Amino acid sequence: MQPSSTGASAVNSPDALAQPSPDAPTSPVGSSASISAGSPAGETTGESADRRLRPGDRAFRRANLALFAAGVATFVLLYSTQGLLPILSADLDLTPGQASWTASAATLGLALALLPASALSDRYGRTTVMTASMVAASVLALALPLAPDLPTLVTLRVVQGAALAGLPATAMAYLAEEVHPRALASAMGLYVAGNSIGGMSGRLVSGWAAAVWGWRWGLAVSAGLALLAALAFRLLVPAARHFRPAPVDARALARTVSGHLRNPLLLRLYALGLLFMAVFGAVYTTVGYRLTAAPFGLPQSVAASIFVVYLVGTVSSASAGRLTGRLGRRGTLYVAIGVTTLGLLLSLGDSLVTALLGLVLITAGFFAGHATASSAVGRTATEGRAQASALYLIAYYLGNSLGGTIGADAYHSTGWEGAAAVGLGAMTLAAGVTLYATRRAVVARRTGLAAPAA
Template identity: 90%
Template sequence: MQPASTEASPADARAVSPVPAPDLRHRPGDRAFRHANLALFAAGIATFVLLYSTQGLLPLLSADLDLTPGQASWTASAATLGLALALLPASALSDRYGRTAVMTASTLAASVLALTLPFAPDLTTLVVLRAVQGAALAGLPATAMAYLAEEVHPSALASAMGLYVAGNSIGGMGGRLVSGWAGAAWGWRWGLAVSAVMALLAALAFRLLIPRARHFRPAPVDARALARTVAGHLRNPLLLRLYALGMLFMAVFGAVYNTVGYRLTSAPFNLPESMAASIFVVYLVGTATSAGAGKLAGRLGRRGALYVAIGVTAAGLLLSLAGRLAAALLGLVLITAGFFAGHATASSSVGRTATHGRAQASALYLIAYYLGNSLGGTIGADAYHATGWDGAAAVGLTAMALAAGVTLYATRQAVTARRTTAPTRTRAA
């Protein structure tokens, strides 16, 4: 008699193979999915209400504290500068201590700091507090997308990201509108106070709603590995061009929105402060053009979409030079639409271009982006103080000329690469 075989047949092996663990990430319809979306929406509102809270108050700050537009603009630029410098450290901290912990600490700390701003006795104190507040705010943009990627099912990630970006957009607009309207009624200190309360309520809503992270795995902070990854990205010519484009587009946005309030409340328009603050409703144009940028890039290619964005922004700047209110407002609409289309195209290209360390690649883009805001806003405000709106528009047009040069160089590089590889392919065939 033959002994029984101890080897399992292929059918037996399949029968005892381990069953894949179910994917427990949040899906549409889940209570946790709804809570995660609402939490990130609220956090986006809190962050961007605070980041841009002084932008609608710059003319009031100038009048009350006897400041030039350039001096007052530092209250806006300091916050974006502080955020830019803290992005990489915040992303490293989130890898070590967790996404929800860093986002919670970020939004609550910045909101509590905001409650102190109305009591600032002078410009220096206000600028320092705004820089610290910007650094505190860095935890959300550095961490939110990583949290969603880890906790939300891939099939629902695009919609979750869209709602988070919508919260950013509404917060950016709401911060300017609420502070501007309250400031026009009761003064800039009350404008900042109302923004602080609004942001604190949103931050508390985030803390109450955010589901516990189930898929985060802490990792030690490896400063050397982080430095190597960052250095590798900074040696990538395509990423450098994308970073430059983000900086240049945001320089236009900072120059325009830091000075448009001064222009609208001065001759020849002489609008009341409350009406000038309402101009930030134009920000909603950016929500639509951001959503349409992907379709535009799909039809024209990435560089084609960038050329359109540059052209629309430049056309808006030129149109805004006219002395008529309708032309100035239409110019602002075009500037906003072009900026958001360019930013959406450049930022979405970063993740596709980076082959590793995508979180750090995106953080570097945001650093360039917010540095562009700080530089453009300050230089544009100084130019406005020196020569009026023509000076601020000239800063924007210079930035768009540089952006066109960067994009044209990229186009020529791509054409050269295709010509170089074509003969090789022919010989190989």
């Protein structure tokens, strides 16, 4: 969804973690070999690199537009139910925690399917897997409005999330292989813009349509928008010229993944991604309930519009890179944690102004923290960067599922204070992880060892 930028190309969405170096954690998931922006798979000579897509090429423009459309389709579908949770609760007589599963189930399915989807793309091709992913997810989207009850809806959302995994697991590999390194940043940036717009519009469109016609029509409108974007992708995407099929080496993949999971620094970065996303999931899953309830009592159409605040991430993601240059990675993480915490505290007031200002700060802090943690993954993993990135994505989407569900249950029990408490707890843990890294760095400097990155 997913989905950060610390350099020239900003990540505008929590749903897109894909950027070229230095934001390598957004590297696509692959088999045992990682793919870097400067050395696409199967193309290592200067002559081969010169044949890759450049600005001014018609195929370059088509590839950019195709991946933009793919990002829109993916994240429209992934977050289509989040903007209409209050209506779902009223129509199906659900608690916020129960309704939240319609959003959490999709990100959970996506997280579980990332590694298998990337392996399939190594074997069968990038455009094949991306096309199959979007078509399957869009077809499933057409079935969602017909779901008779919550268990059926949640089951379909899990399967839909798994189907969607083929795109975030593959899109960056396609661009890294087909686009010239000098043009890769702009291509990545446009794809991420599609992620951001899709993530926002999925919430807005479904919420607005549901306010007029009900949640079933809200989902139907989202499905239609995603189908149009998927069709645009298929018509525009140039054939892959540099892809080389590779057999799936399950043992090598398992060794690489196991090595990353034994790396304490990577584990801390994965934990930070999970914790920041838990805050985001808890807040954005429950904010619709809060704004439509007393003391605000906003109409559903107005409450759905609150997701425009999502665009704050465009600024904070770009600013995170500049801030890291001044304060260092840990310093930026402290700022992100502090801003998010301040936003959560401000949101506790009964004034609509302070509630909205709190939401802006929460969003800005989340994006800055996520951008900083995700960019550190690529610098930390010296081998198997693709798998390191995949594990970050898995932790990230699991954080969304956990935060959304736990936050919704807390909201149902104690109101907004409960959801905010979930976020504050996550930020307390994130501060503890960062403090631990700071202490290790101090000890390392005193003993003359290399300081950990985060």
